[in-house]
Amino acid sequence: MAVGADRSGPRVLGPDSAGTFAGFGVDVPVTLGGTAPADPDFPLPALVTGLLREQAGARSASVHLLAPDTPAQECRRLGESLAEEATGLLVLADGTNCSDERSPYPPDQRAGQLDEQIRTALADVDTDRLQALDPELCAELGVEGRAALQVLPGVVAASGGTWRGELLYSATPYGVTYHVATWTRQL
Template sequence: MITRAAVVPHPPLLVPELVVGAAAETEPVRAATLAAAGKLPGPWVAVAVDDSGPSTYSPPLSGTFLGYGVDVPVSLGGDLPPDARIPLPVLVTAWLREHCGVEVSRVELVPPDLPASDCVSFGQQLAAEVNSGSESEDVGLLFLGDGSTRHGPRSPGSDDERSGPFDSLVHTLLANADVYGLLGLDVGLARELGAQGRAAWQVLAGVPGPWRGLGAEFFAPFGVGYHVAVWERP
């Protein structure tokens, strides 16, 4: 059964070898992400946002961060040769899996533009599958997605003054496990701000509760918002 869920980002900067010159600046995000993922029981079922979705990845599967500058091999399990075509969220899930020492049953990728109603339906379907299938022991849900990419002059996109209030609201909703608030996020605004994590957060909101928040953190190095939170069923 599902007992806990964690929300984490999936930027390449989580991997120290990829940001040697900025390892210290990115360490708070890395530490918080590993701590949140480490609170999940295994096996994990992960849900992430990527343009290649909808798609499913499951072990045996191996990949590499070579496309992001350094050949750092990672695996969801098994001994297959690294596949250079693995999407970034799957690579980050594999990296977290190796550091947390757990198994991953599968990674589900959803598209960034998935409507809120479809996010809810997918969350409900995911919960039904996990709770009725072979994964009916304690299972942790891992949700990967980033906040706005438009925080200040260092951001990948142009600065947008709406990014601060948007991610501040998301932080509050995640901290309070506010399902209805997450479902009320403006899909159009999230798209304009580059907050692709919106779809993952709304899939989480579709997973039946009740839920309570165990803490949330927010970071914005280099102008991109990263949310970290842990929920549990009381």
């Protein structure tokens, strides 16, 4: 199961969905598990989920898409409901897209602080820090996946227990910041 943000949300894409990376310059078809024809307008979070599903050898996946402007409390409620049905959750989000001269948008001095807030929250399983992400600031600085990140506090709250985070990657190649982390519930 995956969660991401896309302007087409809210909606759920099931295992019978498929798409292609052709809109990004390479016609690489992916599926969430079925044999449906590739949708040329398949949302990026679903494309990445399909690619990772295939690489991992998973039979199927579903993707919950939120609108980028989904309120934080609604994101948290989705996380609480997903915690009951998911054995694993892939959260697809991004950092800022305006941090330096290589960025697709003019650099903004606030980007570094926002990326640090996200980086620290992911490394430390700091759900309060994620819940505190400002939707307006995130929109201004290109953090389209803010809503997906704010699903995590609900997952943790509903699952209980102690969690451990590991930041695997955090960098700004090509002017867009990406963070990769794993969160594991300790038994």
